[in-house]
Amino acid sequence: METPFGLRLPEVVVMTPARFEDATLALKAVQELKTVVLHLGSMDPVEAQRVIDFVSGGVFAIDGQSERLGEAVFLFAPALVSIEHATAWGQADRP
DSSP: OOBTTBTSOOOEEEEOOSSGGGHHHHHHHHHTTOEEEEEOTTSOHHHHHHHHHHHHHHHHHTTOEEEEEETTEEEEEOTTOOOOEEEETTEEEOO
């Protein structure tokens, strides 16, 4: 199937990193045109902030996008992914 991603279908990867070193896996996934949801609730808050800063910086460098979805949940997407904010079912606001 031909998509804006070429012959690949878009993928969403959900990750729950256990340590800072796992952040490289999240960034690599976004570089491979995958959307990543990071759940950082089980990490030490200081280390979780380091992960967010690292992945956010890398995603920004490749013109990707990031969104905070919840208290410790973040979405990172490549530039080809459109993120819409729905206020109600069927109504979407673009940032």
